[in-house]
Amino acid sequence: MSSMxxxxxxxETKRGIQARARQQxxxxxxxxxxxxxxxxxxxxxxxxGTALASVGREFGGIDLTIVRDPAPARSAQFEP
Numbered sequence: 549m550s551s552m553x554x555x556x557x558x559x560e561t562k563r564g565i566q567a568r569a570r571q572q573x574x575x576x577x578x579x580x581x582x583x584x585x586x587x588x589x590x591x592x593x594x595x596x597g598t599a600l601a602s603v604g605r606e607f608g609g610i611d612l613t614i615v616r617d618p619a620p621a622r623s624a625q626f627e628p
Contacts, residue, residue, distance in 0.1 A: 562576075569579035604610065 565579050565583070566576045569576045572579065
């Protein structure tokens, strides 16, 4: 985790952050982290599974029949 120092912060801004933090029930430092995250991070990132499912739907999707082997798993054998 990184840290950052912000210089020349207006007193009004600091008081506003402190007031927001009190309203939310957390520290001013946490409030600043949340404000910065909301400003620069996408609201919802697309996960690979969601993206692949979307592509599949575009092409009509597929039906899969998944058959699992009921046999118990065996440990790997590394000796001949």
